[in-house]
Amino acid sequence: MKSITVELADRSYPILFLPGLVTGADSAAQAPLAAAMGDSIFVVSNETVAGLYLASLQKLLGDRKVDVYIMPDGEQHKTLDQIDAIVGELLAGGHTRETTLIALGGGVVGDVAGFAAAVYQRGVAVIQMPTTLLSQVDSSVGGKTAVNHPLGKNMIGAFHQPKMVVIDVETLKTLSPREFSAGLAEIVKHAALADWDYFQWLQANQDSIMARDSACLMTMIEWSCRIKAVIVASDETEQGQRALLNLGHTFGHAIETLSGYGVVLHGEAVAVGLMMAADYSVRTKTLFDAAPTQLAQLLTAFALPTALPKGLNKADFLQAMNRDKKTTTDGLRLVILRDLGRADVTSRINERALEQTLDFFLENASGSG
Ligand SMILES: NC(=O)c1ccc[n+]([C@@H]2O[C@H](COP(=O)([O-])OP(=O)(O)OC[C@H]3O[C@@H](n4cnc5c(N)ncnc54)[C@H](O)[C@@H]3O)[C@@H](O)[C@H]2O)c1
Numbered sequence: 111m112k113s114i115t116v117e118l119a120d121r122s123y124p125i126l127f128l129p130g131l132v133t134g135a136d137s138a139a140q141a142p143l144a145a146a147m148g149d150s151i152f153v154v155s156n157e158t159v160a161g162l163y164l165a166s167l168q169k170l171l172g173d174r175k176v177d178v179y180i181m182p183d184g185e186q187h188k189t190l191d192q193i194d195a196i197v198g199e200l201l202a203g204g205h206t207r208e209t210t211l212i213a214l215g216g217g218v219v220g221d222v223a224g225f226a227a228a229v230y231q232r233g234v235a236v237i238q239m240p241t242t243l244l245s246q247v248d249s250s251v252g253g254k255t256a257v258n259h260p261l262g263k264n265m266i267g268a269f270h271q272p273k274m275v276v277i278d279v280e281t282l283k284t285l286s287p288r289e290f291s292a293g294l295a296e297i298v299k300h301a302a303l304a305d306w307d308y309f310q311w312l313q314a315n316q317d318s319i320m321a322r323d324s325a326c327l328m329t330m331i332e333w334s335c336r337i338k339a340v341i342v343a344s345d346e347t348e349q350g351q352r353a354l355l356n357l358g359h360t361f362g363h364a365i366e367t368l369s370g371y372g373v374v375l376h377g378e379a380v381a382v383g384l385m386m387a388a389d390y391s392v393r394t395k396t397l398f399d400a401a402p403t404q405l406a407q408l409l410t411a412f413a414l415p416t417a418l419p420k421g422l423n424k425a426d427f428l429q430a431m432n433r434d435k436k437t438t439t440d441g442l443r444l445v446i447l448r449d450l451g452r453a454d455v456t457s458r459i460n461e462r463a464l465e466q467t468l469d470f471f472l473e474n475a476s477g478s479g
Contacts, residue, residue, distance in 0.1 A: 111126065112332060114332065114335050114339050116251060116271070116339045116342055116343060117343040118271060118346060123271060123273055123274050124274050125251060125275040125339065126143070126277065127328060127331075128143065128278055129278055129280050129324060129328065130280055131143065131170070132163045132166060132239060132241065132276075132280070132281050133166060133278060133283075134163075134170075143276055144170070144172070146237075146273070146274060147174070147237070148174075149174050149175060149208075150175045150205060150208055151175065151176045151209065152176075152177050152178075152196075152200055152205055153167065153168075153177070153211075153214055154178075154211060154212070154214070154215075154219055154226065155178070155179075155213075155215050156181045156187075156219050157180055157181070158215075159215040159216070159219065160180050160214070162241075162281075162284055163241065164178065167212070167239070177199065177200075177203045179196050181218075181219060183218075184218070184372075185218055186372075187222075188256075188257050189257050193222065193225060193226050193229065196222070196230075197230055200226075200230055205230075207231045207233075208234075209230075210234065210235045210236070210273065211227040211235070212237045213236060213240075214239045215239075215240075215242075216241055216242035216244065217240075220238050221254075221255050221256050222257060223236060223238075224236055224254075224270055225268060233270065235273040236270065236272050237275075238250035238251075238274075238275045239277075239278070240275065240277060241281040242285055242289055243285065243289070243290055243292075243293025243294065243296075243297075243331075244289075244292055244377060246277050246282075246335075247331055248293075250277075252346075252352075253272065253342070253346070254267065254269060255270050269347055271346075277331060279324055279327045279331060280324065282327060288375065290322070291378075291413040292375040292377025292378055292414075295358075295380040295384070295412070295414055296377060296380065297312065297330060298312065298381070298384060298405070298408055299355075299358055299384060300337045300338065302388075302405065302447060302451065303451075304337045305333075306451030307451075308333050308451075309404075309451055311330075312408060313404075315330075316408065316412065319412070320411070320412065350455075354454075356455075357387055358380045358383030358387045359434075360383070360431050360434050360443070361379075361382065361383035361386040362379035362382065363379070363430070363434045364430035364431045364434065365379040365382055365383065365418065365419070368422050368426055373419075374419060377414070381409045381415055382417065382418055384405060384409070385402060385406060385409070385417075385471075386468075386471055387444065388401055388405050388447055389470060390446065390464060391448070393460070393463040393467060394463045396446050397446070397447045397448065401447065401449075401450050405450070417474055417476040418471045418474075419475060422472060422475065424465070424468050424469065428464075428468070441457060442457065443457045444457075444464075
């Protein structure tokens with residue numbers, strides 16, 4: 111069994127790779143998980159994922175006391191109302207601080223269940239069982255949990271590290287092509303900010319990745335989790351290094367905000383954001399000229415957009431970037447590329463270069479939004 115440890119002193123935890131566990135294809139994979147769970151379990155999932163995988167998970171949980179809460183599907187349900195409902199069910203079911211929550215689903219379920227675990231009786235254990243590519247390489251690792259407020263995404267939350275993360279790559283076989291590609295955007299981001307060897311490996315294996323070859327997916331997800339685990343271990347609460355993971359995100363969040371949530375998927379916005387960050391980096395002479403072309407080739411191979419959707423304007427875009435929560439009291443911060451495989455955070459913004467990047471992408475907008 112493959113595993114990676116997120117090193118956080120007494121809050122360290124493993125990311126276990128157990129293919130076939132959640133899909134029910136491999137019952138031998140159960141043992142390590144069964145050993146780590148307590149006797150009282152509360153599963154949070156959504157209607158889509160529960161329909162696919164809840165029965166296998168319940169079989170695996172055996173004789174334990176298991177209660178289940180099924181959320182409606184969708185980002186619009188990442189709200190305090192869901193936390194209130196989960197806490198109500200936990201109390202009604204007589205769950206104590208010994209209970210372990212299991213988050214079975216994508217990033218929305220993971221963020222909601224993680225936040226419920228952070229606040230229920232001042233904190234109970236949570237096991238993340240991510241079932242989307244994005245959640246397997248990103249949201250399930252690192253302990254960020256949150257729900258949305260009508261005035262802002264992820265504005266109510268807490269850092270609450272999971273007890274473990276269990277990844278079954280076989281669950282990705284039922285994911286829609288669009289959601290699968292959205293997860294690949296975060297993977298390209300990991301390679302671009304941290305590891306040129308990984309970037310080249312993605313280039314060389316793009317066809318097998320798109321064919322969802324299991325062995326290839328395992329290698330890729332493990333590689334990305336390692337990158338994220340090292341960064342989280344060095345800066346758990348984003349005081350420094352962890353901000354590198356925001357590469358492409360300040361541009362990306364502006365695209366999401368201005369297009370309307372759900373129209374452009376987060377990963378799709380990140381893909382265009384990566385192109386914009388690369389363009390800005392070339393204009394400010396920190397990145398070699400040919401890098402954006404290489405980045406665009408990989409994103410295109412992964413069926414991701416590289417151009418802005420039509421209908422946006424510069425003033426709104428700049429305003430949305432400045433309102434991003436990664437912005438500090440000192441103003442806008444951007445993650446820039448110094449190479450393919452190396453990034454830096456800067457708050458010394460070259461306004462002229464930024465405007466040129468925006469002008470260029472707005473003039474060449476092609477996607478629908
Ligand atoms: N906590 C963090 O560090 C962090 C990081 C990145 C993103 N996020 C959050 O993650 C969320 C996005 O996560 P996401 O992209 O996983 O979206 P999601 O959770 O909405 O899942 C996408 C869709 O795929 C479906 N689905 C999930 N697993 C499936 C499977 N195996 N087969 C078929 N369908 C499946 C879901 O029901 C949903 O319809 C956002 O709310 C974002 O803010 C959090």
